[in-house]
Amino acid sequence: MSRFLLLSCLLLTTLIVLAQGGKHNLGRVPTPEELQARDISVFPTGAGLPPGEGSAKEGRNIYVARCASCHGERGEGRGANPPIAGGLGTLKSEAPRATVGSYWPYATTAWDYINRAMPYQEPGSLSADEVYSVTAYVLYLDGIVSEGEVLNAKSLPKIKMPNRDGFVPDPRPDTRTQTR
Amino acid sequence: MRTASRRSFLIASSGLAALAAVPKSWGRELGEPVRPYGERSPFEKSQRFYRKSPIPETGASGTPLQDSYGVITPSALHFESHHSGVPQIDPAKHELLVHGAVEHPLILRLEDLQRFPSVSRIHFIECAGNTSGDLASTPRPNVQRSHGLVSCSEWTGVTLKTLLEEVGLKPRAKWILAEGADACRMARSIPLDKAIDDVIVAYGQNGEALRPEQGYPIRLVVPGWEGNVCIKWLQRLHVADQPSMTREEAAGYTDLMPDGKARMFTFVMEAKSVITRPSGEQTLHGPGFYEISGLAWSGRGRIERVEVSTDGADSWQAAESQEPRLTKAFTRFRLPWNWDGKPTTLQSRCVDETGYVQPTHDELLAVRGKNATDHYNGIKVWRVLADGKVTHV
Known part of the structure; x- marks a missing residue:
């Protein structure tokens, strides 16, 4: 217990020091435009999601044109390219198929990943509306949203993904530890 | 006279072996002159191993551990794992943005980072997937292919704690999202207590600048944690009140258990x-x-x-x-x-x-x-x- 208190005090002291800031006077202050342009972070609460919207209806054409050549018409994957749909109910089985629909806990994760990293050859080339639309289409493939459901910064974080409660914190060490 | 004959004998005997290969030079031809950047002996062939992939920018190459001496991995043999290839970055044009729940957001260039107080520490980096074939009972034939996704270097840079002191944390600061400048903008969230414990924003590896495939000009080194969080080509640190739940932390790098539940934030690479x-x-x-x-x-x-x-x-x-x-x-x-x-x-x-x-x-x-x-x-x-x-x- 005393060790816990000591660690807490140390952490508190560190945080107080950390809150003061700026003693080397190095670097420069970003402009609001630079912050706006570079900050693409998105959080499960929806923080960071930009304006814009889209549904699976618009997403289908974009998906077929930009995504299907790697991920398949129905998100089944192709060759070395992973499936992104299907696999619901397989996580306990001998051959689990972990996809966006069956495994990913947050819809914001799909939006963020598509926005960051997809399409593989041209990441960053989709507009915000297109990212909402493609996200909607990928979720629609597994019946998580309906075809006409409009996703935007308000509605996307409210989607409860099928495997939202499927994660546990790291319990390790989960094997033998000797007492010293 | 005695000396001369002895010398003749020495020359004759040492010449015997070399005679066939180097008839004219007595085995004493002059060597190469000095050179600006050294290379290993042409007799040394040890190299990283990787399979040819239809998606070559997304893949890994393993360190030849069977050939290594001591504990330092030569930078040229440090394992690689990339998700969208190795970007070539001009350090003069590269910037690190530190922002979010901070008092003074900052943009830092390499030359700024190099003016902060620095540290040099020796740490391994290991891919979370290293030796994964052994669990599935498909063990690889040699140690390079079974264990090669781990390497150890001396890393030099500025501690993340120093940078966070510089920008000043707001009370809601709990997590730090680190983002790379590779095409996929690889991003991982790191809890604040680890960030201020021992994380380094590194620009040096084994006495020289980072190799491009190790994140040149700057990368995170998160000691003891899975390699993926050691974001390479670091361009942004976003201090936040929550983890971002990027793909690599919310879906990738999680461990699926037999009961269908998956472990999340399994950062530590165990002994x-x-x-x-x-x-x-x-x-x-x-x-x-x-x-x-x-x-x-x-x-x-x-x-x-x-x-x-x-x-x-x-x-x-x-x-x-x-x-x-x-x-x-x-x-x-x-x-x-x-x-x-x-x-x-x-x-x-x-x-x-x-x-x-x-x-x-x-x-x-x-x-x-x-x-x-x-x-x-x-x-x-x-x-x-x-x-x-x-x-x-």
Whole structure:
């Protein structure tokens, strides 16, 4: 217990020091435009999601044109390219198929990943509306949203993904530890 | 006269061997002049291993651990794992943005970072998926292919704590999202207590600038944690009140258990050791003396001790650990061994400073099942055959 208190005090002291800031006077202050342009972070609460919207209806054409050549018409994957749909109910089985629909806990994760990293050859080339639309289409493939459901910064974080409660914190060490 | 004849004899005898190959020069031709950037001997062929991939920018190459001496991995042989290729970055145009729940957001260039107080520390970096084939009972034939996604370097840079002190944290600061400048903008969230503990924003590796494939000009080094969080080509640090739940933390790098639940934020790479000599695909040339040598490391701290069995785990002997045993770094271990020429198995197990004992394959399989392929650290067994060939088990 005393060790816990000591660690807490140390952490508190560190945080107080950390809150003061700026003693080397190095670097420069970003402009609001630079912050706006570079900050693409998105959080499960929806923080960071930009304006814009889209549904699976618009997403289908974009998906077929930009995504299907790697991920398949129905998100089944192709060759070395992973499936992104299907696999619901397989996580306990001998051959689990972990996809966006069956495994990913947050819809914001799909939006963020598509926005960051997809399409593989041209990441960053989709507009915000297109990212909402493609996200909607990928979720629609597994019946998580309906075809006409409009996703935007308000509605996307409210989607409860099928495997939202499927994660546990790291319990390790989960094997033998000797007492010293 | 006596001296001259002796000299003639020496020249004649040393010349005998060289005569056929170098008839004119007495084996004493002048060598190469100095050069601006050194290369290894052309006789040395050790290199990283990787499979050809239809998606070549997304892949990994493994360190030839069987050829390594000591604990430092040469930068040119440090393992690689990329998700959208290696960007070529001009450091004069590269900037690191530190923002979010901070008092003074900052943009820092490499030359700014190099003016902060610096540290140099030796740490391993290990891919979470290293040795994943062994859990699934599809072991690779040699140590490079089974264990090569781990390397150890001396990293130089500024501590993340120093940078966070510079920008000043707001009370809601709890997590830090780090983002790379690669095409996929690789991003991972790191909890604040780790960030201010021992994380380095590194620009130096083994005495020179980072290699491009190691994140040039700057990368995160998150000691003891899975390699993926050591974001390369670092361009942004977003201080936030929550993790972002990027794909790599919310879906990738999670471990699926037999009950269908998955472990999330399994950051630490637990204690692991492997015999690198003799190891798979090497050959012992008859009975006699061999030094067994290998590497041990733990993401929780220092290696306390390493034990080696040469008789199928019937008995274990204490190996000698090379000092200094550094925290979250490779420790080289060695054991003198006389092989009697009979078939046997060789294996090592380590214990770290927390008392954690490297588990067996079966112990891990019993707890985690066969789908939890990341973070595998089971004991590696090599089989020695009667003809001296060493294979995986």
